[in-house]
Amino acid sequence: MIATSTRSKRRLLGLSASAAALTLLASACGGTGGGASSGGGSAAPSSFSFLSATENTVDRAVLTSLSKNECATENKALPLSVQTQPQANLNEKVQLLAGQNALPVTFHEDTPTTVVQLAQSGKVENLEPLLQKLGVEDQLLPSAVSTVKELYNGQLDALPAEYNIEGIFYNKQIFAAHGLSVPSTWDELVADAAKLQTAGVQPFSASGQQGWPITRLIGDYIFRDLGPNAMKDVADGKAKLTDPAYVAAAQKVADLGKAGYFGKGVGSIDYNTALNTFLTGKAAMLYMGSWALSNIGDPKQDSVGAANIGFMPFPAVAGGQGSIDQYPSNIGLGIVVSSQYANNTEVDDWLSCVAKNYGTDSLKGQSTISGFKVNTPVPAANAVTTQVQTTMSTATSSVLWFEALFNAQATTTSQQDAAPLVSGSMSAQQFMSAVQNALTSGS
Known part of the structure; x- marks a missing residue:
């Protein structure tokens, strides 16, 4: 996972959107609230859309697997739809869609300054109250939650589909x-x-x-x-x-x-x-x-x-x-949820299913460790992998890294x-x- 882990992590917080771009984003988005309801509320999407960085094949592979298996019922009600965008242009694409009020239901974003700006403009979901409402907040590893909040100005503004210590x-x-x-x-x-x-x-x-x-x-x-x-x-x-x-x-x-x-x-x-x-x-x-x-x-x-x-x-x-x-710790490319579809039952069902099953499918199908709990036994790993997994599942807090901010x-x-x-x-x-x-x- 070096291509989407170490390299993107160094870029993750080392790169920041320019002040001019963020000013344009704020102007396009309007508003100042950070809650779910400030982004437009319960619009009805035609699909469970996901804008994925082209280079990150793991996250869309896991979601595709879930759509055919554990989340098949949710997928029937709201079919998964995946689009890709080269990571080099991902931030620009997200800002453009935000300005057009056309963000997909979920999307990758590797520039935290942009996500924070989107949250302040009411364009992305603060996932903590949503997951609590759905009763699945305990499906995230506490240390992963800590990392996400450090990245996103104290809010759970992304799902830790990947998690590294x-x-x-x-x-x-x-x-x-x-x-x-x-x-x-x-x-x-x-x-x-x-x-x-x-x-x-x-x-x-x-x-x-x-x-x-x-x-x-x-x-x-x-x-x-x-x-x-x-x-x-x-x-x-x-x-x-x-x-x-x-x-x-x-x-x-x-x-x-x-x-x-x-x-x-x-x-x-x-x-x-x-x-x-x-x-x-x-x-x-x-x-x-x-x-x-x-x-x-x-x-x-x-x-x-x-x-x-x-x-x-x-x-x-x-x-x-x-x-x-x-x-x-770091979370690779976080999966952000648009607040435009807040309180939509089909979207909520999908997110609940993802929270319960993503950790197992990621480890079993892709041999990657996520920030979600693994709820189903998987084939035994080698001792050092097991040691690291145990450390990750029991840790309660984390720090970033030298260049993170x-x-x-x-x-x-x-x-x-x-x-x-x-x-x-x-x-x-x-x-x-x-x-x-x-x-x-x-x-």
């Missing part, structure tokens, strides 16, 4: 051979990395070419040290990345690079090479998201073997305000400068200053 995958055999246990603190993690390096084992595999696997570590350290609202404080202007505590986080990650813990030439390592380095046993640890489970489960890619791979959370920071059980310019700056940071050609202060300047100038 991030952490550190580790090679159990390497850990055992060197007498290491799973570290619970940053200091323990660094001590383990030092021990591995001394023994001639590369501690971490990471893609400096991509940049974000490294900047994720900076964000995670910030969340563990300063608490889950630390990056929102930056977005809201209450703090700056150049503040000492934020610079200190970048320095901690820079220190890993200075010690050689990412291996040689990290700046030239691309995503697939970094993944391959870990899956062939050439590095002990890999920071990555749950989308990598498909690679781990593929014996053609994974010569270490899924049984020999574990998953651990980013460790705690001594004296920090964050919690080790707050996993960085950045504009496009700051996201690009952050990811391009990650390799210079860990290679020593850019100081932590210079790195954070460059990103902060991009945030300020690009806002």
